[in-house]
Amino acid sequence: MTAQIGPLLVGWRFGPLSNRPQLLEDETLERWRTIIEPFRIKSVEPVRMSTVEERSARLADAGYNLFNIHSDDVLIDLLTDSGTGAMSAEQWSGIQRGDESYAGSPSWFRFRDAVTELWPFRHVIPTHQGRAAEKILFSVVGGPGKVIPSNTHFDTTRANVEFTGAVAIDCVIAEGHEPAAIHPFKGNMDTEALDAVIREHGADNVPVVFVTITNNSGGGQPVSMANLRATRAVCDRYGLPLFLDACRFAENAWFIKQREEGYADASIPDIVREMASLADGMTMSGKKDALANIGGWLAMNDDAWAEQCRNLLILTEGFPTYGGLAGRDLEAMAAGLREVVTDDYLRYRIRSTAYLGEALLESGIPCVQPIGGHAVYIDAAALLPHIPALESPGQALAVALYREGGIRGCEIGSVMFGRHPDGTETPAAMELVRLAIPRRVYTQSHIDYVIEVIRWVAERASELRGMRIVQQPAALRHFTARFEPIAQ
């Protein structure tokens, strides 16, 4: 029997499974046991309880913009998963060990070794966060006339490409545009579209091809190893370098292990190293899968590019062995990188995001599917069909979740994308509310509470009213605009 089950046998941990040889390890875990948080809580941060009346007053003061709410007045903060994670005891002890020497600090070497253990690129350049790595790289390789394709550029990536005068082009597969389309690797590059973009603009004008793992703007959807290999093949055909925007690389590796044939028995570090072997460099935000509150890096094999990037780094970030960070921040990322690639952490991380999404779907609340790695996206247009797009259904829902339950999510719809530089407005492609899950911060009962609040609001969806913008800046209005509810 054991031979038949082979490497999938996990009965030693969870009792005899000999009558269920067909179950994969993680199916077994999910079917027969609650996946508990793989940590104990050692230090707590109080959450101050508040009432609907208090929160209604805060909303009016804030012009119904959740970016204007003080985080002390939030019960469950799902605004972003960026830099909001809890650090481990190992990371906090690294903070104490941090050496603040200007040049050649032991903290730098520990950080560099932790990065290259997973990403063995020749040059590692620390930066204060991911966008600083993007700014430096695109300052060197971008510029007018250049074109930079990606599966989907993250917004800071696109902005940094465009700031140099270059053009950012998204080539995600067709399923990536459909909120309800089910695909195991919905973040994949459309390699034919990529090939066509390179031919249309000329390989000489394409300095680098990017792949974002997981695809954040596409809902935290993963990219398969086969797709990375196919993208590499297109790059090789034209002699182009391939870079990864690797912010959620560990989550992507877990999806590969779960969903892609041939990887069920591979270790996460080996999957990461295989992704690295297909690329020539990376940009990274340490605020995501380095489990830190600040930090990032740029890494690459090309010596000439690295030299130009280091020169810019010294201008804008700092000396190449600390790059805009304290030594203690480098230590926090080094320890975080070792923890983020463990099966216990990733199983919990991906499962706990899916837990929220599946509970909402079971209650008939429309969400982007499949549920991605770091966030659940509620389809506000489908939940609130009586509110037209230009009356901001996403904002109306986000405001209701805060008022009713103190939950802070983020509108991703016509408030964020509907206004054009000439002042005209058209509806965005989707009206979503993103609930991003900070890493290792909230317990299952917090998430059960979130589910209860969303169900309560969804049952009363027909009572929600749209929002009108009463004050807004010329650009990036979602951060500072003020709203008021539209009277019935």
Ligand SMILES: *Cc1c(COP(=O)(O)O)cnc(C)c1O
């Ligand atoms: C967060 C993020 C960035 C930018 O990183 P920062 O540390 O916020 O500057 C770039 N790309 C993706 C996919 C991200 O999620």
